[in-house]
Amino acid sequence: MKIGILGATGAVGRQMLQCIEEQLPECEEVRLFASERSRGKTAKWKQETLTIDVLNEENVQGLDYVLGAVSASLAKEYAPLITGAGAVFVDNSRYFRLFDDVPLVVPEINGEDALKHHGIIANPNCSTIITMMAAAPIAKISPITKIIASTYQAVSGAGIEGMRELTEQVKAISEGNKVEPHVFPAQIAYNCIPAIGSEQEEGYTSEEMKMQYEGRKILHLPELKVTCTCVRVPVYRSHSISFSLQCEEPVEPEQAIKAIKAFPGDVYADDFLPMPLDTSDQDLVYVGRIRRDLVFDGGLAVWCCGDQIRKGAASNAVAIIRYLHDHL
Amino acid sequence: MKIGILGATGAVGRQMLQCIEEQLPECEEVRLFASERSRGKTAKWKQETLTIDVLNEENVQGLDYVLGAVSASLAKEYAPLITGAGAVFVDNSRYFRLFDDVPLVVPEINGEDALKHHGIIANPNCSTIITMMAAAPIAKISPITKIIASTYQAVSGAGIEGMRELTEQVKAISEGNKVEPHVFPAQIAYNCIPAIGSEQEEGYTSEEMKMQYEGRKILHLPELKVTCTCVRVPVYRSHSISFSLQCEEPVEPEQAIKAIKAFPGDVYADDFLPMPLDTSDQDLVYVGRIRRDLVFDGGLAVWCCGDQIRKGAASNAVAIIRYLHDHL
Numbered sequence: 001m002k003i004g005i006l007g008a009t010g011a012v013g014r015q016m017l018q019c020i021e022e023q024l025p026e027c028e029e030v031r032l033f034a035s036e037r038s039r040g041k042t043a044k045w046k047q048e049t050l051t052i053d054v055l056n057e058e059n060v061q062g063l064d065y066v067l068g069a070v071s072a073s074l075a076k077e078y079a080p081l082i083t084g085a086g087a088v089f090v091d092n093s094r095y096f097r098l099f100d101d102v103p104l105v106v107p108e109i110n111g112e113d114a115l116k117h118h119g120i121i122a123n124p125n126c127s128t129i130i131t132m133m134a135a136a137p138i139a140k141i142s143p144i145t146k147i148i149a150s151t152y153q154a155v156s157g158a159g160i161e162g163m164r165e166l167t168e169q170v171k172a173i174s175e176g177n178k179v180e181p182h183v184f185p186a187q188i189a190y191n192c193i194p195a196i197g198s199e200q201e202e203g204y205t206s207e208e209m210k211m212q213y214e215g216r217k218i219l220h221l222p223e224l225k226v227t228c229t230c231v232r233v234p235v236y237r238s239h240s241i242s243f244s245l246q247c248e249e250p251v252e253p254e255q256a257i258k259a260i261k262a263f264p265g266d267v268y269a270d271d272f273l274p275m276p277l278d279t280s281d282q283d284l285v286y287v288g289r290i291r292r293d294l295v296f297d298g299g300l301a302v303w304c305c306g307d308q309i310r311k312g313a314a315s316n317a318v319a320i321i322r323y324l325h326d327h328l
Numbered sequence: 329m330k331i332g333i334l335g336a337t338g339a340v341g342r343q344m345l346q347c348i349e350e351q352l353p354e355c356e357e358v359r360l361f362a363s364e365r366s367r368g369k370t371a372k373w374k375q376e377t378l379t380i381d382v383l384n385e386e387n388v389q390g391l392d393y394v395l396g397a398v399s400a401s402l403a404k405e406y407a408p409l410i411t412g413a414g415a416v417f418v419d420n421s422r423y424f425r426l427f428d429d430v431p432l433v434v435p436e437i438n439g440e441d442a443l444k445h446h447g448i449i450a451n452p453n454c455s456t457i458i459t460m461m462a463a464a465p466i467a468k469i470s471p472i473t474k475i476i477a478s479t480y481q482a483v484s485g486a487g488i489e490g491m492r493e494l495t496e497q498v499k500a501i502s503e504g505n506k507v508e509p510h511v512f513p514a515q516i517a518y519n520c521i522p523a524i525g526s527e528q529e530e531g532y533t534s535e536e537m538k539m540q541y542e543g544r545k546i547l548h549l550p551e552l553k554v555t556c557t558c559v560r561v562p563v564y565r566s567h568s569i570s571f572s573l574q575c576e577e578p579v580e581p582e583q584a585i586k587a588i589k590a591f592p593g594d595v596y597a598d599d600f601l602p603m604p605l606d607t608s609d610q611d612l613v614y615v616g617r618i619r620r621d622l623v624f625d626g627g628l629a630v631w632c633c634g635d636q637i638r639k640g641a642a643s644n645a646v647a648i649i650r651y652l653h654d655h656l
Contacts, residue, residue, distance in 0.1 A: 146623045150478035150570035152520045152559065166518075170498060190494075191605040192480045192561060192568050194617060194631045203581070203619040212622065227622040227629050229570040231480065233520060234562050240520050242478035242557040253531070277519040289522060291531040294540065294555040295474045301555050303522045 001027045001325065002062055004087065006078060007069035008032035008043065008052055011159045012092060015314035016067050017045055023318050026325070031059060033066075055081065063087040065321050069314070083119035088324065090121045090317050094206075097122040097214055104217045106316060107323040108265040109136040114320055115327055121320055124218060125210040126312030127151050127230065131241045132218050133266055133285035133311070134304035137259035139219050142247035146296065147226045149211060149243035153196060154235040154276060156309050158183050163236055188234050196230040205230060238276035239308045243301075250298025253290045260287050265311070274305040281307060283315045329355045329653065330390055332415065334383055334406060335397035336360035336371065339487045340420060343642035344395050345373055351646050354653070359387060361394075383409065391415040393649050397642070411447035416652065418449045418645050422534075425450040425542055432545045434644060435651040436593040437464040442648055443655055449648055452546060453538040454640030455479045455558065459569045460546050461594055461613035461639070462632035465587035467547050470575035474624065475554045477539060477571035481524060482563040482604060484637050486511050491564055516562050524558040533558060566604035567636045571629075578626025581618045588615050593639070607633040611643045 003020060007013040013034070020027050030045050033055040041052045053059055055078055060066070066082045068075050068091035075093035082089040096102040103113040104122045106129055114121050124132070135144055155162035161183045169179045169189035179187045186193055197207035212226035260268045267274075267286050274286035285306040293299035306312060331348060335341040341362070348355050358373050361383040369380045381387055383406055388394070394410045396403050396419035403421035410417040424430040431441040432450045434457055442449050452460070463472055483490035489511045497507045497517035507515045514521050525535035540554035588596045595602075595614050602614035613634040621627035634640060 148476045148572045148621075148623050152480070152561070171502070174499070174502065186601070186603055187605055190563050191603050192563060193603060194568065194570070194601055203617060204622075225623045227572050227619075227624075229617070229629060229631060231568075231570065233480070235518050235520060240522065240559075242522070242559065244476045244555050273514070273522055275514055275519055275521060277515055289531060289557070291555075293476075294532075295476050295553045296555075301557060303557060 002029040002064050003027055003321070004031045004033055004055070004060065004063045004066040005069065006033045006055055006066055009034045009038045009041065010069055011156055011309050012313045013069040015309045016069060016318060017043060019310070019315045019318040021046060023315070023322050031063065057081060060085040060087065065090060067317050068092055079120060088117065088119060088121065090123060090320050092123040092313055092317055094125065094210070096120050097124065098217065104214060105320050106132055106218055107319045108133065108263065110218055110220065111323040114323055123313065123317040123320065124214045125207070126157060126308040127153060127239050127241060128211050128214045128218070129312050129316055130239055130285055130304060130306035130308070131211060131243060132215055133306065134260065134287045134302055135245060136219060137263040137266065138245065138247065138251055138256045138300065139221065141251050141255055141259055142249040143221055144219065144224060144245050144247050146246040147215070147224070147243055149226065149228045149241055151228065151230045152233045152235070152240040152276070153230060154237050154239055154308055155188060155232065156237045157196070157232070157239065166234055166236065184232060188232060190234060193232040194229065196232055235276045237280035237307055237309060238305050239312060240276055240303065240305045242303050244293045244296055244299060245302065246293070246296035246299035251300060253292055253300060256290050256300055274303060276305055279305040279307060281310065283307070283310050285311055330357040330392050331355055331649070332359045332361055332383070332388065332391045332394040333397065334361045334394055336380055337362045337366045337369065338397055339484055339637050340641045341397040343637045344397060344646060345371060347638070347643045347646040349374060351643070351650050359391065385409060388413040388415060393418060395645050396420055407448060416445065416447060416449065418451060418648050420451040420641055420645055422453065422538070424448050425452065426545065432542060433648050434460055434546055435647045436461065436591065438546055438548065439651040439655070442651055451641065451645040451648065452542045453535070454485060454636040455481060455535070455567050455569060456539050456542045456546070457640050457644055458567055458613055458632060458634035458636070459539060459571060460543055461634065462588070462615045462630055463573060464547060465591040465594065466573065466575065466579055466584045466628065467549065469579050469583055469587055470577040471549055472547065472552060472573050472575050474574040475539070475543070475552070475571055477554065477556045477569055479556065479558045480561045480563070480568040480604070481558060482565050482567055482636055483516060483560065484565045485524070485560070485567065494562055494564065512560060516560060518562060521560040522557065524560055563604045565608035565635055565637060566633050567640060568604055568631065568633045570631050572621045572624055572627060573630065574621070574624035574627035579628060581620055581628060584618050584628055602631060602633040604633055608635050609638065610635060611638050613639055
């Protein structure tokens with residue numbers, strides 16, 4: 001197995017390299033691609049030193065898969081080169097996610113969709129993956145019709161720069177210096193910023209609408225309605241989501257908890273609180289505080305946390321390759 | 329006008345002293361009360377130096393009002409002494425809030441309830457006050473039937489000790505030292521803790537149920553259903569709440585925005601994001617991001633922020649005295 005990583009220098013790209021080592025022991029070669037600016041830089045993988053290059057028609061040859069951790073516009077631009085060379089493109093950008101002929105996959109939930117690909121498979125939005133990992137076992141009991149969600153999103157959602165900005169702001173404040181936001185629209189240290197992504201559709205942001213549109217596609221529930229409010233909080237890694245859901249039929253908390261415990265990739269926290277700090281840098285989604293919802297008749301209130309760089313991005317993408325390799 | 333503050337050394341008690349100076353120019357005497365441990369300590373008020381004492385049958389004489397910023401058990405213990413001396417007890421603890429003969433008051437919403445007191449008036453829970461300040465103008469358009477809320481609560485909700493704990497943890501981490509939580513059940517720096525208060529009623533915490541029970545009483549909507557998830561975030565002051573609501577009749581976002589703009593004590597943020605950092609240490613509740621809800625037919629999604637020590641506690645209590653004084 002030979003894999004390329006497009007966007008190898010970012011937080012997600014670096015994590016992908018590590019996840020390949022963890023999840024794909026049969027991978028014998030990795031090639032790292034990034035922008036011109038990073039050409040010639042190196043990275044360690046197993047015992048090897050890999051040199052970063054710019055993706056082109058020559059160096060794409062022979063790859064089985066390319067993992068994409070670049071912007072939507074770069075994903076669009078490079079996709080024909082990748083698929084033209086016969087590699088499957090597993091892309092983490094939003095660009096292909098809602099294309100009819102592109103599967104949008106969380107392997108534990110709808111892995112079988114990946115098998116129907118035409119050269120491109122999309123990796124869902126980070127908060128959407130984590131929320132759907134908590135919701136999917138419940139949707140198997142009875143189809144979910146409604147979700148109202150509020151997110152608590154870590155600064156790593158804005159990559160390495162986002163993490164650096166939080167560190168620098170905390171330091172500046174402790175030294176009595178002024179804080180100038182660059183990555184986020186306002187100071188994130190000791191603050192919450194209630195908007196992520198660009199505004200669209202009657203005041204909802206792009207990030208907020210992803211949970212409805214991508215959630216529908218992942219769960220195969222085209223009628224699912226989702227109200228989502230996305231909020232950035234001063235946490236480094238691991239997104240948290242508080243949500244209420246209603247299914248077609250009433251679901252008891254005990255049924256949901258049992259289903260979550262049996263679902264691969266989920267942990268139900270019976271006797272502790274899932275928190276971002278404890279769920280960082282690992283691949284499982286932690287679910288807790290399942291309560292009978294007081295508004296949705298027969299519905300449930302849920303809290304969940306998962307590492308957004310891993311399960312919300314890199315490890316989910318690598319798990320798609322794992323799934324394809326095991327099932328084709 | 330003569331006012332006593334019971335619990336004068338805490339974050340809320342100190343803020344009450346400042347709010348009296350700001351909101352009650354007719355107040356000619358303030359007496360500060362706290363525990364034995366603080367007896368003899370002093371505090372500045374206007375040009376005076378006030379000495380803290382333990383409340384007793386003598387020093388309560390002649391007071392018109394006593395503001396309570398102590399625990400439920402101390403509020404219960406001292407109430408007979410205060411009302412027996414003819415002072416009105418405006419209590420910030422949870423103890424009296426749901427008593428039938430005790431008004432639970434946010435002056436801008438249900439000030440007239442305060443006039444029917446029998447010696448005790450209760451100040452609502454902090455997140456409840458801030459949420460209801462955003463919801464009340466909408467409830468006037470059409471009665472609210474359902475609220476699903478997630479909170480982003482500042483460490484000041486746990487008083488001065490909570491604020492100190494965040495500062496000390498950030499410092500310890502920056503120096504590479506281990507963090508030991510004392511006030512909160514886990515590290516709060518760079519984390520979110522999804523539970524506030526003791527657990528009760530099918531997994532909801534005491535803090536979460538307050539929004540339903542107190543919200544019903546403040547809005548005069550005994551059938552109101554509220555699902556609330558309370559989350560502590562690493563912010564010093566100002567609680568934020570993300571919520572969806574449904575009314576008996578559909579409400580358009582424009583109607584709600586107009587009503588909020590016309591409501592005393594509220595600011596609607598047309599062209600900026602209400603954030604805890606910008607709404608700290610002032611008395612207004614900032615509301616923003618009103619969107620047509622995608623789950624509740626004819627409902628709305630709302631974001632709001634307010635300073636929990638001021639509007640969520642001290643200044644609301646002082647405003648109750650202001651209201652009584654102006655209307656009796």
